[in-house]
Amino acid sequence: MIEVKNVVKTFDGFPALNGLTLTVPDGAVYGMVGPNGAGKSTIIRHIVGIYKQDSGDVLVDGQPVFENTATKNRIAYIPDDLFYFPQATVTDMMKFYRGIYPSFDMERYKKLGEVFGLDPKRPLRKLSKGMQKQAAFWLAVSMRPDILVLDEPVDGLDPVMRRQVWSIVMADVAENGTTVLVSSHNLRELEDVCDHVGIMNHGKMMIERSLSELQDNIVKIQLALPDGGELPDGLDIMHASSTGRLQVLILRGNAEELTNKLAAVSPLFMDVVPLTLEEIFIYELGGADYAVKDIVL
Amino acid sequence: MQSKTSFFNGRIYRTTLARFWPLWGAYAMIMFIITTLPMMGRYASENAQSLTTDQLLQNGWNAGCIASVIMAAATAMCVFGYLYNARHTGMMAALPVKRGAMYTSAFAGGLTAMLASDVLVFLTALLAEAGINALNMPFLLQWLAIIVMMNVTFYGFAAFCAMLTGSLAVLPLVYVLLEVVVAVVEQMVHSLLQLFVFGMSSGSDALTFLSPPIKLIAMQPGTYIVGDTGIAFAYITNEQWLLLSCYCAAGIVFAVLGLLLYRARRMETASDVVAVGVLRPVFKYCLAGGCALVLGLWLFNIIYSSSVPGVTEFCVLLLLMMVGAFIGYFAADMLMKKTFRVFSDNWKGYIILCCVITALMLCCRYDVFGYEKRVPDASSVESVTIQASGGSATLADPEDIAAAVELQQGIISRKDYYESDISNVSGAGDNGYGYIYATFSYELKNGGFISRRYDLLYTDKDFDISGSDMMKLQALINTQSAIENRKNITLPVTAANIRYGSISYYDKTAGGYLNYDLTPEQAEQLYNDCILPDINDGVLGRIWLSSSSSDYLSKVYALNIGIDIYDSAKESAGINNMNGNKPVGVGATDENFSTTLTTDAARTLKWIKDNTEIVPVMEKDTGIDAGKTAAAVNGGTYYEG
Numbered sequence: 001m002i003e004v005k006n007v008v009k010t011f012d013g014f015p016a017l018n019g020l021t022l023t024v025p026d027g028a029v030y031g032m033v034g035p036n037g038a039g040k041s042t043i044i045r046h047i048v049g050i051y052k053q054d055s056g057d058v059l060v061d062g063q064p065v066f067e068n069t070a071t072k073n074r075i076a077y078i079p080d081d082l083f084y085f086p087q088a089t090v091t092d093m094m095k096f097y098r099g100i101y102p103s104f105d106m107e108r109y110k111k112l113g114e115v116f117g118l119d120p121k122r123p124l125r126k127l128s129k130g131m132q133k134q135a136a137f138w139l140a141v142s143m144r145p146d147i148l149v150l151d152e153p154v155d156g157l158d159p160v161m162r163r164q165v166w167s168i169v170m171a172d173v174a175e176n177g178t179t180v181l182v183s184s185h186n187l188r189e190l191e192d193v194c195d196h197v198g199i200m201n202h203g204k205m206m207i208e209r210s211l212s213e214l215q216d217n218i219v220k221i222q223l224a225l226p227d228g229g230e231l232p233d234g235l236d237i238m239h240a241s242s243t244g245r246l247q248v249l250i251l252r253g254n255a256e257e258l259t260n261k262l263a264a265v266s267p268l269f270m271d272v273v274p275l276t277l278e279e280i281f282i283y284e285l286g287g288a289d290y291a292v293k294d295i296v297l
Numbered sequence: 298m299q300s301k302t303s304f305f306n307g308r309i310y311r312t313t314l315a316r317f318w319p320l321w322g323a324y325a326m327i328m329f330i331i332t333t334l335p336m337m338g339r340y341a342s343e344n345a346q347s348l349t350t351d352q353l354l355q356n357g358w359n360a361g362c363i364a365s366v367i368m369a370a371a372t373a374m375c376v377f378g379y380l381y382n383a384r385h386t387g388m389m390a391a392l393p394v395k396r397g398a399m400y401t402s403a404f405a406g407g408l409t410a411m412l413a414s415d416v417l418v419f420l421t422a423l424l425a426e427a428g429i430n431a432l433n434m435p436f437l438l439q440w441l442a443i444i445v446m447m448n449v450t451f452y453g454f455a456a457f458c459a460m461l462t463g464s465l466a467v468l469p470l471v472y473v474l475l476e477v478v479v480a481v482v483e484q485m486v487h488s489l490l491q492l493f494v495f496g497m498s499s500g501s502d503a504l505t506f507l508s509p510p511i512k513l514i515a516m517q518p519g520t521y522i523v524g525d526t527g528i529a530f531a532y533i534t535n536e537q538w539l540l541l542s543c544y545c546a547a548g549i550v551f552a553v554l555g556l557l558l559y560r561a562r563r564m565e566t567a568s569d570v571v572a573v574g575v576l577r578p579v580f581k582y583c584l585a586g587g588c589a590l591v592l593g594l595w596l597f598n599i600i601y602s603s604s605v606p607g608v609t610e611f612c613v614l615l616l617l618m619m620v621g622a623f624i625g626y627f628a629a630d631m632l633m634k635k636t637f638r639v640f641s642d643n644w645k646g647y648i649i650l651c652c653v654i655t656a657l658m659l660c661c662r663y664d665v666f667g668y669e670k671r672v673p674d675a676s677s678v679e680s681v682t683i684q685a686s687g688g689s690a691t692l693a694d695p696e697d698i699a700a701a702v703e704l705q706q707g708i709i710s711r712k713d714y715y716e717s718d719i720s721n722v723s724g725a726g727d728n729g730y731g732y733i734y735a736t737f738s739y740e741l742k743n744g745g746f747i748s749r750r751y752d753l754l755y756t757d758k759d760f761d762i763s764g765s766d767m768m769k770l771q772a773l774i775n776t777q778s779a780i781e782n783r784k785n786i787t788l789p790v791t792a793a794n795i796r797y798g799s800i801s802y803y804d805k806t807a808g809g810y811l812n813y814d815l816t817p818e819q820a821e822q823l824y825n826d827c828i829l830p831d832i833n834d835g836v837l838g839r840i841w842l843s844s845s846s847s848d849y850l851s852k853v854y855a856l857n858i859g860i861d862i863y864d865s866a867k868e869s870a871g872i873n874n875m876n877g878n879k880p881v882g883v884g885a886t887d888e889n890f891s892t893t894l895t896t897d898a899a900r901t902l903k904w905i906k907d908n909t910e911i912v913p914v915m916e917k918d919t920g921i922d923a924g925k926t927a928a929a930v931n932g933g934t935y936y937e938g
Contacts, residue, residue, distance in 0.1 A: 071393075072392070079388070081383075085312075100308050100393065
C-alpha cells in the first residue's frame, strides 16, 4: 500500500504540494487526475524516491521510500519524459537494470520481446517516441515490480499498442497483484482500467475514492418541470443548465435518493444519465474554480 | 546483480567506466603525447639516455598538472552529468541505489579510469625506456606518483564543484574559477590597494597555495647538472612532495564533502546554476563583489593611467566598482532565477553591497586601519631588508635598523610630496628626475613580518643634498655589511669551481661593448686578490640609485666583471648517482657574481690594466643612456649600467 501523508513540497517558495494525502491500496489500479500544475508528477517523483518532501510522509507498506533501497527495489517507474543513456540499445538498458534490480526476470524479458517486436540491438535514440515508450514498458514489466508507477504512460502509443500495453499491465495486476499508480489526462482510458481515482488540484487531493463510489456519488439528471414547478430544497447542485423546459442537473448524492426527491415535484420528464470520469473531473474541479470558461474572442 | 554493500554499486561503477571510454582513451593518448612521446623523440635526436627521465618529470609536473586539471573537470562533467538534466536525474534517482553508493560508485568509476590511463602511460614509458636501454624506474615511479596525486587533487575538487551546481555548462566555470580565485583576487586586491594606499606592499602570494594549479605550475621541479656533461636532471623537492601530499589530502576531503552535499542534494535543482540553497546568496554577493573588483579596476585602468590618483579618480573608481557590482549582482539573479526580470524588487541587497564597498574603499583611502602610518619600533626589529631600484640590503645592525625606521617615517611624513604630480615638483624641469621604488621588509623579533613599498619621486638634486631621503636610502643600501652580503657567493672561488669568467667593457674604437674571456685561473686571481679586498674596503660593490647623479657620473666605468661558480666536487658525485635520486646537498649549483668597476676600486682597476689590454672608459663617456635609475656595482645580481 502506498501512503502519502500531509506531504508538503515547495520549489523556490512555490508550494507544489500543499499537505497532500493519498492512499493506494494493495493491488489497486489508482488513477491520479488533475489539471496541469496540480502536482501529479511531483508526488509521483516523491513516491519513486527522486524527491524528498519538505514535510510529511511517503510510505510503501509502512516504510519510507526515500533512500530505502529495499522499498525502491519493488517499484518500477515509467516517467512522462523517458531517458535512456545516449548510445544505449534496449539490450544495454536491460543489462543495466538487470544489474540494479534483483527481481529482473530474463524469462519475462524474452517473452515480452516477442510481444513488442522491437529490435533490442537498435540504439534507443533512433526509435520513435512511441517505440521508446514500448521499450520502457518492456523493461519495467520485466523487473516484476510490486508497484508500477506510470506518468502519462500511453502518450505517443498507437491505439493497438495502447491496448497491448494495458493488457500486459492488467495481466500483471491480475496474476501478481501488482499495485499500479497511473497519472494521466486521458480520463476515458483511466475509466477503463482504474478501480480507484484521486483528483488533485493546487497540490492537494480533492477527492479520493473507488471509481464506483465516485460514480455513485455524482448523478446527472435530465428533467422537465411543469409550469410553476420548482426544484425541491436541499439539493447539492454542482452544475445546472437548461434548454427550454429541459434542465440538466449534476447533483451530488445517491441516484435513488435524488430521483425520489425530485419525483416529489412531479416532473413531466426525468431521466438519470451515467456520468463519465471526464464529467466528474470537470464538474468537481468546476466547484474548485477550475471550470471551463466561456470565452468571447 | 546488486551490490551487497550500501556505499558502492558495482553496476553503476561498471556503467560509468564503460560509458565514457572515449574520454579515458583521449586522456591516455594526451598523456602519452606529452610524456612518453617527447621523451622518445628527445632520445632519438640527442642520443642521450639520461635525458629521458628529466623530460618525463618536467612534463609530468607542468603539462601533467594542466592535463590533470582539464581531465578532472571533464571526468566530473561526465560521471555526474546526470545531475544536470531533469530526465536523467529522475532516471538515476529512482533507482534502488542509495545516494552515497551512487556518488561513490560514479566517483570511483571516474577515478579508476583516470588512474588506469596513468598506469597505461607509465607502462608505455617503461617499455620505451627499456627499449632504448635507459630504464630508470625510480624516476618513472615518481612521475606516476605525481600524476596520481594531481589526479586525486583535482578530481576530488571537481567532484565537489559538481555538487554545487545543477548546470553542466556552469560546472567547468565554477571549477576553474574556484581553482584560481584566491590567487587572482589576492592580486586584484593588491592592485586596487596599491592605487590608494601609500606604502602598500607589492603583490603578495601568501594565499596562492589556495589556488593549486597556479601554485604547482609556478613551482618548477628542481634541476641539477651532472658534472661537465651539461645534462640536466629534474628532481622533485621535499617541499613539492609535501605540497602535493597536502593537495592530495585536500582533494580527498573535497571528495568527501561532495558526498555529503550529494546526500543532501535536492534533485529538482537539475539545470539550476546553484544547486545548494544556502549558497545562493553567497554566489550572488561573491559574483557582485568579484565583478566590482575586476570590472571596476579594469575600466579604471582603461580611463586613467595615473599611478597616483586623486580624489576625482577615487570617486570614478568607486563609481566603476558600483557599476561592476551592479552587473555582477543582477547577472547572478538572472542566472539563478532564469529570467531577465530581476530589477523590480531586488535593490535592497545591491544598495547594501554598494554601501559596504564604499565604506571599505573610504577606510582604505583614509587609512582608518592605520596601515600607512604603521612603522615598527626599531627595538622590535630583528632585521630589515631594503630594496631599491634593483639593489637590496639586509640590515641587522641596530643602528642601521633605526636609520631604516627613521627613513621610512620620513617618507610617510612626506607622503603628499611623493604622491604629488611630477610637473609640480620644484627642480624637476630639465634635471634628471623620476621614481625610485623602495621596499622595507621587516622581520620582527616576535616572528612577525611587515613590508611596505613606496614609489619615491626624486630629482638628481636630491642626491647632492645631505640628509635627503634619497641620500639616506642610498647610504642604507651601501652599508658595508650590505655590500658584503650582496656578493652572494657561498662556494669557494677556486679555479676548479669557476665555470666561466668574463669582462664586458665599452670599447671606444669599436663604439660598443666587447667581451673579454677570463681563464678560471685569471678569474680566481682577480676575484680573490682584487675584487674581494676592494669590496671589503667598501670601494667596490656600491649601488647608485640614479645614473645621472653627479656622484655616479664621476665614479663608474662602463665595465662589468662576471664570474659563474659551481660546486665541482658535488657535481662529480652526482654523475655517479643517476638513478633518479637527488644527490645529497645538490641543488641549483651555479652561483653568479657580477660587479661594475668604479674609480675607487684601485686593486681591481690595476689588475685589469696590468693583465688585459682593456682601457676602461667612464660610463659618462660612452654616450649610452644608462637609464634613469641605474644601479651600478654589485654581487650576485645583474645590474643595468
